[in-house]
Amino acid sequence: MIVFPAIDLKQGQVVRLAEGDMDRATIYGDDPAAQAILFAEAGAEHLHVVDLDGSFAGSAQNREAVEAIVEAFPGYVQLGGGIRTRADVEGWFDAGVARIVIGTAALKDPEFVKEMAREFEGGIVVAVDARDGMVATDGWAEVSDVRIEDMARRFEDAGVASLLFTDIGRDGMLKGCNIDATVELAQRTDLPVIASGGVKGLDDIHILSMQAHLGIEGVITGRALYDGRLDLAAAIAMGARV
Template identity: 85%
Template sequence: MIIFPAIDLKGGEVVRLAEGDMDRATVYGDDPAAQAMIFAEAGAEHLHVVDLDGAFAGESRNAEAVQAIVERFPGYVQLGGGIRTPEACDFWFNLGVARIVIGSAALKDPQFVKDMAREWENGIVVAVDARDGMVATEGWAEVSTVSVVDMARRFEDAGVASLLFTDIGRDGLLKGCNIDATLDLAQRVDIPVIASGGVKGLDDIHVLSLHAHEGIEGVITGRALYEGRLDLAAAIAMGARV
């Protein structure tokens, strides 16, 4: 099971939001590339990066910071936030990003996602962000009438690499990952699922790892790492056992 330490970018700084609220941001650093190297030194081979400003704007707003991360991090970088055109996908893949996460565009233009999944094999991750079971878009500022499972099923057999499932109500709050909802999604679709939102410690990693064989590909963790509640090396070691 892959452990993805998260770097969320707002105004060029490393931050974490509470429930996706841009007005509830905690700043953890002003050098994203240096933070990426801290994670690499702890053993991380994968990194999850989000351009928060880009998610709201619909286009890149922290490109310089993202480029610096990609240039320095020796592993695989997964990037999301405002990537909604073929040109944007081409730009980031050609720069060295391993996977691109598409959320808002996946709901509003599913054909775009399918086209990109065909063009960039194993490169597209669909973000299924849930607020009370319904898909949220536009940096989680809008909630749709589409259920998480219905959204996910649109992309079965489309060639997407994974689904990134986030329980917004837990994100950044250290309440614990919504394992039941994550597992339910993984069991109802044929696409690997990455868990996100609320990871508070090694117990979450342990429980998720027990279900890795049921379609849980990995887990994203942010605030727990930044606040010292989760040891990244220990989490990676635990994930490697399954």
């Protein structure tokens, strides 16, 4: 199971939000590339990066910071936030991003996402962000009337690499990952699932890793790392035991 340390970007700074609220951001640094190097030194081979400003604006807002991260990090960078057009997708792959995470466009223009998944095999991840079981979009500012499992099923057999499931109510809150909902989603779809939101310590990593055989590909963790509650090297080692 892959452990993805997260770097969320707001105005070029490394931040973490509470429940996806841009007004509840904690700043952890102003050098995203340096943070990426620290994660690499701890053993990370995969990195999850989010352009938070881009999620709300609908286009890249932290391009310079993302490019610096990609240049500094020796492993695979997975990027989300405001990626909604072919030009966006092609531009980020050309810049060296390994996988693209698409959320809002996956709900509003699923055929576009399917086309990108077919064209860039293994390179497209669909974000299924949920608030009370319903899909949220536009930087989590809007909640749709689409259930998460219905959203997920739209992309089966479409060439999508995996689903990224985030329980918004737990994101950045250190409440513990919503393991039951993550496993349930994995069991209801043929696509691998990446867990996100609320990881508070090594116990979450252990429990998720024990469910990897059910389709859990990985887990994203942010605040627990920045607050010193989770040792990244230990988490990676635990995930690698599966």
